Amino acid sequence: MTIVLASKSPARLRLLEENGFDVITCPTDCDEHITKALPGDVVRDLASRKMASYRASSQYREDLPALACDTLLWFENSFIGKAASEEEARAQLMRLSGRTHQVYSGYSLFMDGHLYEGYDHTDVTFSDISNKMLDSYIESMEWKGAAGSYRIGGKADEFISNVKGYVSTVVGLPLERISDIIKALRV
Numbered sequence: 001m002t003i004v005l006a007s008k009s010p011a012r013l014r015l016l017e018e019n020g021f022d023v024i025t026c027p028t029d030c031d032e033h034i035t036k037a038l039p040g041d042v043v044r045d046l047a048s049r050k051m052a053s054y055r056a057s058s059q060y061r062e063d064l065p066a067l068a069c070d071t072l073l074w075f076e077n078s079f080i081g082k083a084a085s086e087e088e089a090r091a092q093l094m095r096l097s098g099r100t101h102q103v104y105s106g107y108s109l110f111m112d113g114h115l116y117e118g119y120d121h122t123d124v125t126f127s128d129i130s131n132k133m134l135d136s137y138i139e140s141m142e143w144k145g146a147a148g149s150y151r152i153g154g155k156a157d158e159f160i161s162n163v164k165g166y167v168s169t170v171v172g173l174p175l176e177r178i179s180d181i182i183k184a185l186r187v
Helices: 010-018 039-055 086-096 131-140 155-159 167-171 175-186
Strands: 002-005 022-025 066-075 078-080 100-111 114-126 160-164
Touching (some): 010 167, 039 100, 039 114, 086 131, 100 167
Parallel strands (some): 002 066
Antiparallel strands (some): 066 078, 066 100, 100 114, 114 160
């Protein structure tokens, strides 16, 4: 099945391709200002705005299903975004060290004239991060552009001691939720 991914995320693209989708990427540019209080509502709202932006663009393809997603980290009743510097990345990771946080991923799937929206969340527990591990990781630059300064499936995996939920949600695409919708529609 061919699907439009309204995102520039290489991890989301790879995950869809690994699961048998032919993917056309059409990144969007929309307002990502947070207007909701609960993390699930926030990521669902941001994914919805990205979908609206895609559908209003000149790239919109009515004949293909389209998917927009958004992912945020939630820790101690606040969001953790992307670090702007090495110092901020170091501080974020040390804050998560030895603790559990939640990763929320929202989706907006437009298919067969209908809009399906929702979210999933996964608990991620970090082991205690040593200074040596942290120094090596910061030097790798993998922290750049990642919420909470890490991506699952990379060098930061050495920090992760437990994942309770779907790894795809941590990647930024709650594939299990979306696959269930697509399967139900294609029967």
